[in-house]
Amino acid sequence: MEMNKKLEQIKNKKISLMGHIVGGYPDVESSLKAAKGICRHADFIEVQFPFSDPSADGKVIEGASYKAIDAGFTVEDGFKIVKELSETTEAVVIIMTYANIVYKYGIERFVKKAKENGANAFIVPDLPYGSDEGLSETAEKYGIGVIQVISPGVGDDRIKMLGDKSYGVLYVTARRGITGGKTDIGAETEEWIATVKRNCSKPIALGFGIKSNSQVRALSGKTEIVVAGSYFVEKITSLSKGSDFEGELAKAAQELLS
């Protein structure tokens, strides 16, 4: 679904979910089914195009990335997953990947192909605003955009600037470090969310370490969107070949929001 339409739709929702899968893990078909399952409850879905050196990710997503690459994942497979999700679900489809995957494919070619296949936004942590090789500008040209990421420790000015530039929502990491660790939703997190809110009027998607419904409940009303990545990838890892990936992941998404 188109970003602005979705934002309108979730306006009165207490909290929305952004799910995350690694494209091609454990294989293209299963990853697609898993994503479809998540999308029964999620308003946003990140499809990660795996990269050989995912230095912003923790062990869970890193391991899944290697397995997907070993299994022969190609960028074209990623676009296939994106297309299917955009046609069969109500979620905003976001492509998450690393600089070299986009750069090697060609920035404009990648954006054009993404748009054609129904992707609505990009998250590329190592193409920061200001040295993003023209990704934001190109995406805007095609009517889609780049979601900017911010982390604790940045100044108010940069939050304002990135909030302003970010497409639709601002992705906020709950803590320092990499994906997949543990995050306690306490006073420190709430203070950080408040800081972001003071400087950015867009909805925020809070991620990093979201693994339980108690965390989601604690965030309800404080942030518009929660992001869960490693939680879903771990779930996928626990399933054996031939499992009902769609059903199991739908259940996992529902549990998170329960």
Place this chain on the structure above:
Amino acid sequence: MKFDADKMTGYFGEYGGQYIPEILRPAITELEAEFKKAINDKSFLEEFNYVLKNFVGRPTPLLFAENATKALGGAQIYIKLEGLANTGAHKINNAIGQALLAKRMGKTRIIAETGAGQHGLATASACARLGLDCEIFMGEVDIARQRPNVYWMELFGAKVTAVTSGTKTLKDAVNEAFREWTARKSDTHYIIGSALGPCPYPDMVREFQRVIGREVKEQIFAYGNKLPDVLVACVGGGSNSIGFFADFLEEKEVRLIGVEAGGKGDNPGEHAARVAGKGADMGIVQGYKSLFLQDDSGQLTVTHSISAGLDYAGLGPELAYLAEEKRIEFAKAYDDEVLNAVKFFAKHEGIIPALESSHALAEVIKIAPKMAKDKVIVANMSGRGDKDIFITAHALGGDTWVQFLKEEVARYGNE
């Protein structure tokens, strides 16, 4: 050319840059600002030079390799014995520089990646000397082939953490160190050992390594020579070569040759030659834009070299730029040529060059005979080869070495 920190952009032509996740921005911004101040601060440079002289053992000698010159029958060969620096390689220059910078920033803990173990060793030693906590990330494959260095690092009090992800070599150790840094920035500085990574690292590492070439210039004149005709250095990420070449970049009549790892052959996965070999393309990885060995999808490819220190898919951005500008020529040496170079220079000159540095010396063996006798080549022996004993002795010593190891193991069994 003198480095002007105020004009530092982080770019060398279109190479370099600062492609970092937002999470690293505060740490990198702080580092960039502090480096700019320190490199122009007299008292910082005095302290740096004091440690280089009294702890590292600088200046390192420049040897006139008379016997090798005679045996090859061409150009006069000089060898910068950088491997005689404390801990056995040039890596200590940068480790000391960055460790001092970290102290200046009030950091109490250092992390670093290492391939051959030389940068890890240098960092661990610098931390022991300067009173900093230290953790070294090292690929499991590299730990297996450079075990002696692991012992020394631990002896210096460092924690050595095995990296088991990806190809389990240098690039994965870099990823892991970045991860650690994003999780713990306030008290920790990450010392990158090569002239790569996001700005300011490539400039910073070059400036801390520049002393190598500066000394060579003085020493070659002291021998009564004019400027040398050719400088040769091995190139992994590029720290020894850029430090060796920096003071000669403006001397256009001096040929500069960088020698990459030719490995076992020219097919993908058999080598680590980005410029002189096939399979490299422009990319953005680990915070910088440069040449990387990669496949059609942009995934980094597996590399191979007999020397762990050159076994890396990316090339320092300034070197990539200087290759494009044709200021530095690139060559490669295959594993077997490298072993021959170790043998040749050990026998003729009484030195044991590291496998990394022996790539440069293998090139010397190729080019010296074709040059006139009044020409001068200077090669950088960036490290010494003690650490390689398990590789060289196995490859060159054959059965007696294997027999020795068996007996050793049996002896331990009887204890």
